[in-house]
Amino acid sequence: EQKWDGTVVVKTDDKPQSYPYSKTISHRYTEKIALITSDQLNFESERTYLSSLVKSNMPDEGKKAMTTSLEDKTLVLECKNYQVVSCTKTAPKDATVIKDDYGYVNAFNWFYACLPGADNALAIGATYPIKNGELARTIFKDRYNDKTCVVIGNGVLEEVAKSRKTLFPRILINLKVKQKADNTESNVELIGFCKMALSDTPSVEMEIAGPFTITQPAVVQDGKNILSSANGNLRIKTKVTLKK
Secondary structure (H helix, E strand, O other), rough: OOOEEEEEEEEEEOOEEEEEEEEEEEEEOOOOEEEEOOOOOOOEEEEEEEEEEEEEEOOEEEEEEEEEEOOOOOOEEEEEEEEEEEEEEEOOOOOOHHHHHHHHOOOOOHHHHHOOOOOOOOOOOEEEEEOOOOHHHHHHHHHHOOEEEEEEEEEEEEEEEEOOOEEEEEEEEEEEEEEEEEEEEEEEEEEEEEEEEEEEOEEEEEEEEEEEEEEEEEEEEEOOEEEEEEEEEEHHHEEEEEEO
């Protein structure tokens, strides 16, 4: 789930006007892994979406709630280095999925981008850098530009707790994402945690949140300069449970 919640401010020569701004994108799906390499970077799978919802309250649209074209879709995916390189709809075949919803199909990438590399054995208190742009690609979607986006952050292995036969490593995540595209400046600062349960049914749970600002370029209309910006809080939650 990804939730934007804030305010849009429009400034003209007159009094500034404020409008509510919110958007929530939520997806639930099951996935059967058909083939996976030993390094777990490359795999083939069959993913069935249980729900795929977008709710929004935007100044130019008002309140909207709709399912996306992923609702009730089954996709056969081929992934290389965590990137979806091919996608086939198996049922039904009446809507465009990749064009409209590629960001959602590929969204699991940012999850791995926030975790330490497989070759990194961390001690408690150890810090590792996060520079991967996949999280930014998920946040900005169609507006994302890899040449103008900067991701700076780090993860810290805070603790490894033990409950019965289950280990719970917990990682603290700090991120700053900046992008300037089409004269629009966007800044996001996120902080949160990632908790891994290592047991017979391993699971990974992550929640990161923080403030965002979006500043649009000035527009001249009827001889007046119009400046618009949005600010508020962004929250991203995800949970993955693995079952044999």
